[in-house]
Amino acid sequence: MEPREEIINQLKELTNLKEINLETPKGNFGDYAFPCFALSKTSKKNPAQIAKDLESKIKVTNIIEKVQAVGPYLNFFLNRKVIAETILKKIAKEKNKFGSGKHTKAGHHVGYPTAEKILVEHTSINPNASPHIGRARNALLGDFIVRLLKFQGYEVQTHYFVNDIGKQIAMLVLAAEGRENITFNDLLTLYIKINEKIEKEPELEKDVFELLNKLERGDEKTKKRFADIVDICVKGQLEILSELNIKYDKFDFESDYLWTKKTERVLEELKKTGRLFLDDEQRYVLDQKEFNLPMESPVLVLTRADKTSLYPLRDLAYHIDKKKTKNILVLGEDQKLYFQQLKCALTLLNKPVPIPVFYSFVLLETGKMSTRKGNLVLLEDFMREALQRETEEIRTRHDRINEEDAKKIAYGAIKYSILKVSPERNVIFSWKALQFEGDTGPYLQYACARINSILRKYDEKIDEKIDFSLFKTNEENNLIKMLADFEGIIEESERTLKPTIIVNYIYSLAQSFSNFYIKCPILKAEEKLKKARLLLASSVKQVIETGLNILGIETLEKM
């Protein structure tokens, strides 16, 4: 039985509580702590007294070594040897599957039969230009979720919804008119220029709408013009994202929902609900008064006056089409209210609603980022800069530069710096975020590289009999305790879908390891202790590596 489970079971029996809230305290308050305040509410007794009472009733076992009431807390001290043996053996056995609660419950390590299928949609950038760093937040967050869920044994499909028929694409098509050999790098300038132009001469908008109208009527030439531009753009975007090791299983094109008449069918369905009507200007709108949305006039506009489709209609058709039992959708905070509207519409049609994951925008020191206005930092520029700085960094340390390794470190630093910030917070972009020391990706990679170096030097198998009672120091026991927390960390990550939980955990694990590394020599230790410490170090490496991989960060053999 897991130590945590054993404590919870005992407490449940003694207190009649359904949920036991165990804390892992800091300082010398033991391995687990149970606060007794909640009990004092019902029993009207002093929490300190309750803790004292419980202290005498808890049974000491081979796992629970000591129980101590300290004020209103009941602190549990576990048997070091048993914990060390349980957890280190488990890691050695499960390797890169360690931490995945689902796998262990199923009793085997790969492909357990009833894997739930989950569709994750993320990135879904407008195909109008190279992505800026704000968009990276979507892709990185989405990629993290995909990796986490795959690690947990789900069958995950990653989708990218391509808006290939919006007004912005039409503008880009207009801007590209009569130009040959347009490349990905031309798009941003074209896009900025056409926006400026239309702002100055609003009558040009008519041409844009005409183009859209022609497209929706299925004019082949127009279709091809749109498709060509979109193709250039999506390919360019994907090249950048794939450089960051972010991949997609399927691309869904908005236009398909027109050609297959699925948008029309959605309108038919909505008509049956009695909430769809034509407004004064002959647009199809969905009445959403009944849902108490915080808007002045709660309607969802689905078409233009000429009945060409608007994004919400295509999006609605898309979500209905997803048909998975579980969908996750990564969205910018600007989509929050819109998502509520989408949710209401889907509910009205009795369709499943995706689980949204929101993130806030990346701002510049000078103000907001805008692709349209051209004040932005491109993801590719950020990546290039990171790589350049990292290459220089390596030059100060080594004679030779391995470009693959430089990329792993540079991109790891980028991913880490973005994922370590809670998604709901705004980020003000600064080149200073590109650090390689301290609370950074490279710090974690470095910890792994150091362990690799030791394992290389030892050069024997470490799976022999190990005396688990040899771990005497605080540094060793602290590491063991932390390793035992990993499964809980993964569980919490899955529940909240927040990358920061894993980030914080592996960072403090690496910190504890550095501590251990300085104070506890491994290879120089006496033979039995050496073996025990080697196993401990390789376990730490395994867990940091697993954590980093879930964040999409690779590790290195040497640094």
Add this chain to the structure above:
RNA sequence: GCGCCUGUAGCUCAAUUGGAUAGAGCAACGGAUUUCUAAUCCGUAGGCUGCAGGUUCAAUUCCUGCCAGGCGCGCCA
């Protein structure tokens, strides 16, 4: 104007979802290399958790009001 999110050390972020002494990194200063990688470690300094009330045994966390920033509120996506 209304709704949602955010405000913590000079800077960038944590804080076990209401718990014990609010913790890290960067920057600053001082130290550690006959020992497994110094992208490391140790130490010093740095706090009225935006402000004012309230709820309770306990508030950075929950409630109310203000202040500041972000996002949104019909034909963009």
